[in-house]
Amino acid sequence: MQFLYYLDDVFTITNFALLLLGTVGGLILGATPGLSPTMAVALLIPFTFKLEPQQGLILLGAAYTSTVAGGAVSAILLKIPGAPANIATTLDGHTMAQKGEGARALQLSFLASAVGGIFGVFLLIFLTPVLAKWALAFGPSHLFWMAILGVTVIGTLDSSSVVKGLLAGCIGLWLSTIGFDDIMGAQRFIFHDAVAGGINVIPALIGLFAIPQVIMMLTKGRTDQSAEVITVKKHPIGQAFREIIAKRTAVIIGTITGSIIGLIPGVGGQIAGLVAYDQSKKFSKESEKFGTGHSEGVIAAESANNAMVGPSLVPLLTLSIPGSPTAAVLLGGLLIHGIFPGPDLFINYPAVAWTFIDSMLIGQILMCIFGLYIAGLAASVARVPHSVMAGLVLGLAVFGSYSVQNSMGDVYVMAALGIGMYFLERFGFSAAPLVLGLILGPIAEANFIQGSMIANATVGMGTYFFSGWLNWLLILIVLASVSYSIWMEIAQRRYTAKEDIV
Amino acid sequence: MNSLPRTQHIIASGLIAAVGVTVAYISFTQEPAAAYVFPRLISSVFAILAIWTFVKAVLGRTKVGKGLSGGAIKNMLPGLVILIAYAFWAAKALGFYTATTIAFFMVLTLYDPAPHNDPKTWVKRLLITAGFIAVMYGLFAMLLNVFTPREILFR
Numbered sequence: 001m002q003f004l005y006y007l008d009d010v011f012t013i014t015n016f017a018l019l020l021l022g023t024v025g026g027l028i029l030g031a032t033p034g035l036s037p038t039m040a041v042a043l044l045i046p047f048t049f050k051l052e053p054q055q056g057l058i059l060l061g062a063a064y065t066s067t068v069a070g071g072a073v074s075a076i077l078l079k080i081p082g083a084p085a086n087i088a089t090t091l092d093g094h095t096m097a098q099k100g101e102g103a104r105a106l107q108l109s110f111l112a113s114a115v116g117g118i119f120g121v122f123l124l125i126f127l128t129p130v131l132a133k134w135a136l137a138f139g140p141s142h143l144f145w146m147a148i149l150g151v152t153v154i155g156t157l158d159s160s161s162v163v164k165g166l167l168a169g170c171i172g173l174w175l176s177t178i179g180f181d182d183i184m185g186a187q188r189f190i191f192h193d194a195v196a197g198g199i200n201v202i203p204a205l206i207g208l209f210a211i212p213q214v215i216m217m218l219t220k221g222r223t224d225q226s227a228e229v230i231t232v233k234k235h236p237i238g239q240a241f242r243e244i245i246a247k248r249t250a251v252i253i254g255t256i257t258g259s260i261i262g263l264i265p266g267v268g269g270q271i272a273g274l275v276a277y278d279q280s281k282k283f284s285k286e287s288e289k290f291g292t293g294h295s296e297g298v299i300a301a302e303s304a305n306n307a308m309v310g311p312s313l314v315p316l317l318t319l320s321i322p323g324s325p326t327a328a329v330l331l332g333g334l335l336i337h338g339i340f341p342g343p344d345l346f347i348n349y350p351a352v353a354w355t356f357i358d359s360m361l362i363g364q365i366l367m368c369i370f371g372l373y374i375a376g377l378a379a380s381v382a383r384v385p386h387s388v389m390a391g392l393v394l395g396l397a398v399f400g401s402y403s404v405q406n407s408m409g410d411v412y413v414m415a416a417l418g419i420g421m422y423f424l425e426r427f428g429f430s431a432a433p434l435v436l437g438l439i440l441g442p443i444a445e446a447n448f449i450q451g452s453m454i455a456n457a458t459v460g461m462g463t464y465f466f467s468g469w470l471n472w473l474l475i476l477i478v479l480a481s482v483s484y485s486i487w488m489e490i491a492q493r494r495y496t497a498k499e500d501i502v
Numbered sequence: 503m504n505s506l507p508r509t510q511h512i513i514a515s516g517l518i519a520a521v522g523v524t525v526a527y528i529s530f531t532q533e534p535a536a537a538y539v540f541p542r543l544i545s546s547v548f549a550i551l552a553i554w555t556f557v558k559a560v561l562g563r564t565k566v567g568k569g570l571s572g573g574a575i576k577n578m579l580p581g582l583v584i585l586i587a588y589a590f591w592a593a594k595a596l597g598f599y600t601a602t603t604i605a606f607f608m609v610l611t612l613y614d615p616a617p618h619n620d621p622k623t624w625v626k627r628l629l630i631t632a633g634f635i636a637v638m639y640g641l642f643a644m645l646l647n648v649f650t651p652r653e654i655l656f657r
Contacts (some may be wrong), residue, residue, distance in 0.1 A: 050646055161566040163551055163558075169516070170548035174525055177541045186537035189528065211585075218581035219574040223617045388630060389615035390581065391606040395638055398589055403648040408594050415589035419582070427514045428567030445540040450538070495613065 002346075003125050003361075006354035010052070010362050015098050018055050019359050022062025023366045029063070030070025030082045032384065036324045037067035037083055039209040043189045043393070045202050045333050046400035053337035057356040058334045062363040064326055065309055069367050072302055076105045085305040088273035090462055092290065092297030099293050105238035107372055108295050109302040114368035115244070116255045117472035118301030120310030121361045123259050127311070128346070128357070130224070130323075131318040138319070140451035141159035141465050145474035147444035150321045152478050155266075155433035155483035165485070168429045171445065172437020175199050175417075178419040194409030201332045203401035203410035204438055208323070208431045209396045211418020217386040217393075237372065247296050258307030263314060264323070276304030310360065317341050317353065320443060325432045328439045336404070391499060507569035510527040514567075515552070521551030584608050599635060600648035607631045 007092040022044075029040040041064050048056030059247060071082025076093035089109060096105040138146070151173065153164035178189045179198025190196050257276040277299060280292045280300035283355050313330070315323040322328035336342055345353050401414035421431055455464035465471065526545040553631045558564055584605050592601035597652040610630060642648045 002637065047641070047646065134532050163555055164566060167548070167551040167555060170522075170551060171518075173544045174541070174548055177544070181537040182536050184537040186534055188532070188537060188541065189525070215578055215582065218578045218609075219615060221573075221577035222613055231555075327554055385614065387615075391609040392634060394585060394588070394609065395602045395606055395634065398593055398602065399638060399648070400508065400649070401645060402593075402598070402650060403642060406649060408651070411589055411593060415585065419585070423514065423570075426567060426570055427511060428564070448540055448543070493562050 002129070002350065003354050003358055006351060007358045009351065009355040010058070015055060015058055015355070015359065016050070018059045019062050019363055020366065022059040023066045023363055024370055024374065026063040026066030027070035027073070027367065027371055030067030031073035032389070034084065035067075035082070035213075035389075036070075036209070037064055037085070038329055039213060039393075041326055041329045041333075042205045042209045043381030043396050043400055045205070045329070045336065046403045048333060049336065049403065052333070053339055053399075054352045054355050056333060056337060057330075057352065058063045058359040060330055062366075064330065065117060065306070065360055066304055066371070068309060068365045069110060069117070069371055072109040072298075072410070073106065073371075076109065076298070077102055085273055086301075088277040088301035088304075091277065091301075092292070092294050093301075095291075095293030096295065099291070104240060104243075104295070105298050107237060108243060109298050110250055110368045110371035111240055112230055112254065112299040112303040113371070114364050115131065115251050116121045116258055116305070116307035117309060117364035117367070118260060118361065119255045120259055120307040121357065121364060121487040122310070124310035124313055124317075124360070125357055127263075127314050128317050131314060133319050133345055134183045134345045138343070138445040138470075140454065141468075142446040142474065143319075143469050144444055144451055144465070145471060145478070146319055147323050147440040147447065149162055149478050149481075150315075150323070150440050150476050151433060151437050151444075152175070153481045154324075154436045156481050160429050160430075160489075162482060162485045162489055164428045165430060165433050166399075166482075168424070168431075169433035169437040170212060172434040172439075173441045174437075175204070175434075176438050176441025179447065182446065184235045194412040196409075199413055199438065200404055200410055201439060202336060202404045205329050205332050205400050205413040205435060206397050206418070207414035207418035208421045208435055209329075210393050211415065212422040212425055214394050214397070215419070215422040216389045217390040220386055222387075225363075244278050244299065247299055249283060250296040250299040252285060254303030254309045257300075258304030259311050261304070262311030262323075266332050271339075272304040272308045273301040297372045308365070316426070317345060318343060322436065322439060325435055331439055360440040372460045385424075508559070508562050508612055510565070510569040511567065512556070513562045515556040515559040515564070519549075519552040520547040550556070580612050584612075594651050599639060602638060603631060603635050606634055614629040 010019065025044075026037075027041065029035050030037065041060050044060060044063055048059055051059065056490065068085050069085060071086035073082065075081040075086040075089040076097050079090055079094040081087045081090050093105045093109065096102065111452045142215065149167040153171035156162050174189075176199070178195050180187055181185070187196075254276040256270040257279055260274065275299055277290075277300050280296055281287045284290065284296055286294065286296070310326045312327055314498055315321045316327040316331055318341075320331070320340060322331045331341065339345070339352060349392040397414060397418070398411055401410045402408065404410050421429075421434070424433065424434075451464060453459060455461045458464065459467075464473070522545070525541070526549040526564055529541040539574040546604065549555070555564075560568075588601055588605040592605065595601075596604070607627065610627050611618075614627065616626070
């Protein structure tokens with residue numbers, strides 16, 4: 001119950017103000033199509049430099065939580081999901097809005113998000129210390145395999161091609177080796193002065209997530225992309241509360257599905273929302289109404305995509321292995337403050353860790369309250385033309401990456417990686433495994449070298465890295481995720497080929 | 503799916519394969535060897551997967567990735583030139599605020615669907631640009647105290 005001890009830290013004036021700012025800002029950013037939670041958090045990192053680690057994390061955590069929920073606003077009112085996690089919300093949410101039930105859909109979506117989100121954070125609170133204690137027993141070989149697992153699972157599950165997913169992970173791992181080697185102090189792969197000190201993670205993250213979005217907006221040209229916002233009529237909040245209680249099966253299905261999916265690295269909110277929607281439809285007494293503006297569809301999807309936020313941070317806080325791209329960006333936010341997550345995070349920095357987690361809990365409630373009131377404003381912001389949005393994100397990306405260490409080299413790295421990532425995405429590569437490779441590369445290398453030294457002095461490389469149940473469990477998970485993804489890819493191709501014949 | 507721009511895939515995967523092979527070559531030839539143990543491990547996998555992707559592209563078996571359409575290239579090109587000039591040259595040569603003002607205004611003008619012959623449109627674009635720069639100055643120069651290259655303006 002240590003989280004209760006630090007709960008009052010959330011309510012200091014500065015911390016609470018930052019939590020409010022992150023929540024309201026996140027809701028507005030989340031409602032803006034094209035601004036994904038990952039990109040929003042990456043662009044916010046430079047603004048946390050001047051803050052205490054605890055305060056910076058509160059801001060980033062609040063933004064992460066509320067961007068996921070805020071995406072429902074544009075999904076419901078504009079039929080444009082604010083983030084991939086809100087795709088399932090669009091299916092029934094927008095039809096409800098067209099029927100004049102926009103306010104009801106928004107109220108249900110925020111209430112369901114809050115229920116799912118609170119459950120997810122409680123899971124984070126109770127699972128993290130248990131896993132952290134267990135993780136203390138991890139040696140270099142286990143941490144090496146964990147890092148490889150992080151890259152391969154995301155590489156295989158997040159990409160539509162297993163080979164391209166793994167290749168993107170390899171590119172990320174290679175990028176992480178640029179600069180000085182920690183053991184010999186030798187310079188590696190330095191082909192330009194800008195990368196002499198290695199690739200700084202924050203500018204890289206900003207470039208990899210923001211610049212492809214900017215170029216994507218530019219490819220639309222001078223067309224008017226602004227969607228019609230459906231006007232929201234008033235709806236009594238009490239009725240929405242009663243409806244949430246009455247449709248508790250959808251809330252429970254969404255919350256449990258989202259929480260379980262959140263714990264699996266690489267499986268994002270998009271999958272959580274769609275699986276919860278599908279399961280809720282199967283268990284519903286009114287399954288035929290799904291897709292026609294049925295509230296259970298919105299409730300299940302929104303409770304699922306917010307329930308996954310908390311559990312998705314468990315591997316990051318306990319093993320320093322980010323389970324999702326947004327968790328990877330949060331890791332960047334921790335690293336710039338000199339905090340390295342892992343099993344001893346709760347021993348060395350209990351105030352930072354617990355206040356951050358507590359703030360996510362309070363943030364869920366604030367997100368629900370403010371979401372209900374500023375949904376209309378957020379929808380207007382969502383109509384900002386892409387010409388303005390592209391210029392705005394580009395400016396923020398350049399300033400943000402420069403401000404990391406006042407270096408033009410970081411701006412060059414950000415722009416080069418961002419432009420490169422846009423072209424890679426056009427050819428079927430995904431940013432998530434590349435980012436994970438870049439972030440987990442140093443962890444994998446340090447533990448590989450340390451493990452090699454121990455192995456050479458004791459049992460030898462083969463025995464050290466390939467013996468023990470934990471090593472084998474991790475290796476088997478790596479192999480299982482690769483095999484499963486290959487099998488799914490083949491099945492998908494067969495299905496597509498059959499459809500083509502038909 | 504097979505109507506994918508095959509040539510584009512060959513060029514893209516060829517470039518990636520070239521990078522993969524170069525990285526592997528450097529990893530296995532550079533000294534001190536101890537500093538390249540980990541790069542050797544990953545560059546081997548990198549090179550194999552990159553060559554595999556290239557061979558698949560040459561054989562026309564690439565199933566994933568839409569490539570780039572002519573329309574998309576035509577639309578993005580002016581913006582991409584602005585992005586490259588802004589990030590790699592103007593930000594340092596002209597100063598961050600001057601370069602950002604010019605880049606933002608150019609992107610806004612080139613991609614705004616509003617008619618160019620309406621004076622109100624230009625006033626609106628100027629006001630949006632001024633507002634954006636004021637916010638950026640407030641955030642970065644005043645709030646975060648980031649000392650950006652200032653060069654020709656804001657000395």
